[in-house]
Amino acid sequence: MQLSDGNNTLVDTNLWHALDDSVDVTNLDAMGKLERIKSTLQNARVMPSLGGQTGAYFTKVTLNIPQKGQYFVIVNANFIDIGLVSYSSSYQPTPTFQVFSQLEDDSTPPLLHFQAITVQTATENEQVDLWLLVKAKQFPTPVSLSILDSKEFYQYQKFNNGISIAGVTAMLILSLLAVLIYTGTRKRVALTCAGYLGFHGVGWAAASGMLNDIFDFPFNSSYGGILLFPFAIACAAQFVSDLFECRTDHKKLFTFLKWLSVTSFILGAAMWFMPFTLAYLLSHLLAMFWIVLTIIIGVGMLKKRDFRAKYFLVGNVLYSMTLGYYIAAHSQYFGELAYSESAVIFALSLDCLCILLCLTEWFKLKQKEFTRNQYLSRIDSMTQLGNRFSLSECIQQIPDCYVIVYIDLDGLKSINDRSGHDEGDKLIVKTASLLQQTFYSLGDVFRSGGDEFVVVLKATSANSIKNVAENAFAQMSELSNELGKQWRDAGVSYGIATSLEAKEPSECISLADKRMYQHKAKSKHPHSHKTLNPDFAVLLALTWASL
Structure with missing residues (x-):
């Protein structure tokens, strides 16, 4: 030649x-x-x-x-x-x-x-x-045999080794990140993701000869890439099942992926004891089957608007394209195609990156669900006010100076009996709206029960507590009058207490609740609190004196 x-x-x-x-x-x-x-x-x-x-x-x-x-x-x-x-x-x-x-x-x-x-x-x-x-x-x-001069060889070596080392390193680092995510979250999806990425990384490190170059193994480790591949697919099948929550949302797919994972694991164990020619064939048939399966699953999940599949599908399409290039490069029909192995490793490293992005999407979705559930567990669905749980959180972080207003609707039962519960619900919603409009810049409003509300007002100092309490007293009188305009029997009973009267916020709420019942008991008729009861006025006067 x-x-x-x-x-x-x-x-x-x-x-x-x-x-x-x-x-x-x-x-x-x-x-x-x-x-x-x-x-x-x-x-x-x-x-x-x-x-x-x-x-x-x-x-x-x-x-x-x-x-x-x-x-x-x-x-x-x-x-x-x-x-x-x-x-x-x-x-x-x-x-x-x-x-x-x-x-x-x-x-x-x-x-x-x-x-x-x-x-x-x-x-x-x-x-x-x-x-x-x-x-x-x-x-x-x-x-085939390639004969290169020194310049051409070192360029080839730099590119071939560089891509392979970078790809394998990326896979192993991504696998380590998935392990760290698992240690912090204890979510199985992170562990199966780590197995998926890790087995691919170690497998290609073995197949490329990198392990033999790094470690002094007494055997040819390049065969290990083929023998480890079914274990990667076993982890991958479980990861896909966890990623798309097949156990609850896609039960038939869950069953199929479970048996695929078990079969792949058994096949991986058996391949160590069978002729390598057969193991090579089975491993590559499994790879082709897996690529087709992942593309079908990815397209199916996108059709169902599960956008966790977007990265999953992109990575596997890219990987399947390079596998096609790899197959073409090793056939008699296309001749020598450059860097076929490196192309597969590079594409697989990108696929692994996409898989990790799928994992992050899973956690983002779970975070949104958690945030939504947390919100719903703390928000009253009818009035959109904070509920009793939100009130408990609020008083745990309340400053030293504050005023508590405890409110109970009057006339709700008679309105429900006369006009129906829909009308009663309108009264509750209207009350919540008026409370929010009145106190939105001064504090927080909570619905603590069926027709009970609690307002937590913040004061800048001990000296300002009296002004805040007096303003709340005036506002409550106006709110009661406003409700009476729309519903003849409607009004509110309320009690006011301050941080100067109790050591703990819970004690202050109990005191305000007690005064609310005193106010309700001394009311002469359902909306008589539009004019302050004299005995209740005396109680407030004593409170102001203590301030």
């Missing part, structure tokens, strides 16, 4: 020869292995392609290299258990041996997903003979 500057590719069509099963290369050194296979070249079976094959294969390639210097040969295979190369030239007739398997690739710069071989030439137009041996449990794709 005559090389040109930059990137040169040898497709794997009829490139590789099958190593006879009788040739055992396991216990030989590098030189012994290559010398043994050279003797079998003439009788070796030529392979149309290594895609889908398993076992050991070798090839001889002659390269015409125009410039002296360092070149790199990339063997485009994901799983290499044994990789050996011998190269010689007319200038360097003594063979140079290298090992480039997943377990032993220290002689060349690290290249994720694939293995690289260095070829050093000393003269221009040097002819180099390469003998290569590769062995793997599975060659899932055609195994």
